[in-house]
Amino acid sequence: MGTWGAAQQHGKASAPVTHRAGGGGRTWRALSLLGALPAVALCMANVMLQQRHHRPARPTFxxxxxxxxxxxxxxxxxxxxxxxxxxxxxxxPSGYEQ
Incomplete structure (x- = not known):
């Protein structure tokens, strides 16, 4: 088999793909919208509730x-x-207002 035969065999293996795997993008979008966004909202609510109880005192002027x-x-x-x-x-310059 010469070079032409090897090129023909490689050409068959690298034929253009006619179908695409489109499920991967939809899966990550669903995971982001249904998983990551509620998790971020829960973390934000937790931080806000904790911060309300632990407000540091203002330093003296x-x-x-x-x-x-x-x-x-x-x-x-x-x-x-x-x-x-x-x-x-x-x-x-004269101090705090409140």
Whole structure:
């Protein structure tokens, strides 16, 4: 058998596939939607319930001279609050608001 015969035999083995195995994608999609998403929701609910009971105390305000320096006012609001200011967690130069 020459090279041509070997090429013909390989050509038969590598013929194009006419059918596809489409069940794998559907299986992983179903596992993701029916398994992973509820598991993430349960973990999120667990963390939120645990966090409600273990809220850490806010540290006392210490007016360090190198923190909260305002050389010019912010261009929004009254000029002393940052853009995403939270009165419970972010201190002003004079201390916490709440």
């Amino acid at each position: 210490v007016p360090y001279h190198h923190l909260r320096i305002r050389t010019k006012p912010f261009p929004w609001g009254d000029g002393t609050h940052t853009l995403f200011h939270n009165p419970r967690t972010n201190a002003l």
